[in-house]
Amino acid sequence: MTNRTLLFARLFLIGSLAMWGCANQGSPEGGPYDTEPPRLVSASPQMKATEVKDRRFVLHFDEYIKLSSEQDKIIVSPPQLQPARITANGKSVTIHLEDTLKKDVTYSFYFGDAISDNNEDNPLEDFGYLVSTGKHIDSMQLSGQVVDALTYEPVADLLVGAHYTSSLTDSTLSRELFPFVSKTNKMGHFTMRGLPDTTYQVFATKDNDRNYKYNEKSEGLAFNRTNYRTSLRDSMRTDTIRIDSIVRRDTLHRDSLVTYPHTYYFPNDIALRYSVPTQVREGVERHSRPDSLICRIEFLAEPKRIPRLRSLDRPMKADSTIYWATAKGRVVDYWLRDKELIAQDSVRFILTYPKTDSLMAVHEVTDTLTFLRPKVRTERKAKKGEVEKSPLHLAFSAAKGIQAETPKDSLVLTASRPLAPFRQEVIHLEATTDSVYKPLSFTLRQDSLDRLRYEVLFARAYGGKYRIRIDSAALQDLYGAPSDSVAFAQSVQEEKELGHLVVTLQGVKEHALVQLLDKSDAVLSVQLAHVASSPTTQKGTDSLATASELTDPMLETLLKQQRGNAQTASKLPDTTRLAPPDTVRPDTLLKVPVEQCQVSFRDLKPGDYYLRLIIDTDESGDFTPGDYPKQDPEEVYYCPTTFAIKKGFTTEERWDIHAVSPFSAKPEALRKTKPEEGKKKREDKNIEYYKRWGRKKK
Secondary structure (H helix, E strand, C coil), X not given: CCHHHHHHHHHHHHHHHHHHHHHCCCCCCCCCCCCCCCCEEEEECCCCECCCCCCEEEEEECCCEEECCCHHHXXXXXXXXXXXXXXXXXXXXXXXXXXXXXXXXXXXXXXXXXXXXXXXXXXXXXXXXXXXXXXXXXXXXXXXXXEECCCCCECCCCEEEEEEHHHCCCCHHXXXXXXXXXXXXXXXXXXXXXXXXCEEEEEEECCCCCCCCCCCHHHCEECCCCCEECEEEEEEEEEEECHHHCCCCCCCCCCEEEEEEEEEEECCCEEEEEECCCCCCCCEEEEECCCCXXXXXXXXXXXXXXXXXXXXXXXXXXXXXXXXXXEECCEEEEEECCHHHHHCCEEEEEEEEEEECCCCCEEEEEEEEEEECCCCCCCCCCCCCCCCCCCECEEEEECCHHHCCCCCCCEEEEECCCECCXXXXXXXXXXXXXXXEEECCCEEEECCCCCCEEEEECCXXXXXXXXXXXXXXXXXXXXXXEECCEEEXXXXXXHHHCEEEEEEEECCCCCEEEEEECCCCCEEEEEEEECCCCCCCCCHHHHCCCHHHCCCHHHHHHHHHCCCCCXXXXXXXXXXXXXXXXXXXXXXXXXXXXXXXXXXXXXXXXXXXXXXXXXCCCCCCCCCCCECCCECCCCEEECCCCXXXXXXXXXXXXXXXXXXXXXXXXXXXXXXXXXXXXXHHHHHHHHHHHHHHHHHHC
């Protein structure tokens, strides 16, 4: 190596070491997170331009951007029959309208949060662009929120439309396009821009067919029949700049207030409740014959009674000798009893049933149904008329959830096949008395629809222990197959382990359903408060239906027999329709003056509970959604109080349903949709970054 080459090598090494030393003074990090969204720097035509002729618009931003893949978030108002083509390239967004421009109209392009920066995905929220084909810009706005009519949860991605009040009729929504539209975000909020200064009614719908109308009830609708007049107010707005959002090396050392001119647009508090009208279509969906014994019909809606089948093969025989019917939900099973019909490959019946036509009108129709027996591969073919005797299975079950292990518990016997008539004495129910099990009287009640279910009715005492059994072969099915043995044990907690809730209602003027909820917003129990003609008001625990107030004579007799053991008993409904053990049914039906109405929920397990009240206008026993223009959704109120139930105590509260706006009354613990925390998390990361940077500078 020559001296010249060696000299250059030494100089290169010294220079590299010097540069490394200068660059390694503070173990640099990648810098703070970018939390700022893109910013519009220019547009062609410019924002709020007038007398626009071109259908192409270009928006320029201060950084590279991208469009959300969900471009249905972008709303063009007036609505476009041909969807606009909207693309992003580099720092620009290009809009091309396919429809012809309308004269003297303000066009509003609402992007929501569809535009974000290319690196950190910071969305440009609530962004809109306005231009006009006329000589002036219609600059009015209206904004609000859409929530579910029952749960008050925000409803996202709804089309929000406004119609001029002056031209609105009952048929306008189905005949005419919304002249102005917007869309709800994840929190149900919407803002409609570019409106002329006048009066509107506002609606929101799913618009599944994207025709900018409400022409299908399945799309649902939010409405409130209020006329909204637009207005504005120029004022000053003050914001706070936090230290956390300022780079450490800046000279600002405390929070600062910044004031600037701002225009407030009204109305800005429109509140709409969205619901889907109940559309019950009646008719037969399908029919089948799963095996030789069962002819099955699945209806479109749950039947209120079991439809009659008339045999074409045995027209002179009584129905009871041909089949035995049971229903579960929308499915009705007809168990064949006639041996010749069982052996036939096909059986024919006439069925008369209600059917809904295309206009949603219900008519009775009569059809002939043919049930074909499936081909079963067996080594031995059954002889004609022979019935295969498969095992008969029995099972006991108790209530689940809030009623379990309380005096309101239930006990249900379920059979796998229809039972032949039997004596109740084959079922043995016993209760403990002084640690000794003794026979206990009960009543067996068969469900009027699901006839494979029988409820065992008896009064339960606090701290009581019960057991029930059926011996092997004690029962038989209709085909002679014997039952297996079955046993079940049940116990009730001591009263000191349970709590009670008594709430006095104020502001209720009509029939009201009061629902007890858990922290998941699920209904645990229901009470119904009626307007009463009697001036007498029951107070406190006296307002509860007790065992002596039961109207069923059969149950009252049973309670008298067990009064020595039972401290209190659950109220059993006077009906032959048994609710499944995992469904909710009213605890008590109270008839007290509504001005002093109390609802009481007894025998609650310790924990947090919530209340929701429904003004049951049509007295259907459930929430009824709206059906525009005939019917508004029934009023719903959440109690903002969390009821902490403790064992051994009665919690008494007072609830004025109008004390808090129903749109804000729902307890935070029940809310499923909450504001996004993405930006907050990014800011928190920057706080940590600045803390680390500051320590390293010391």
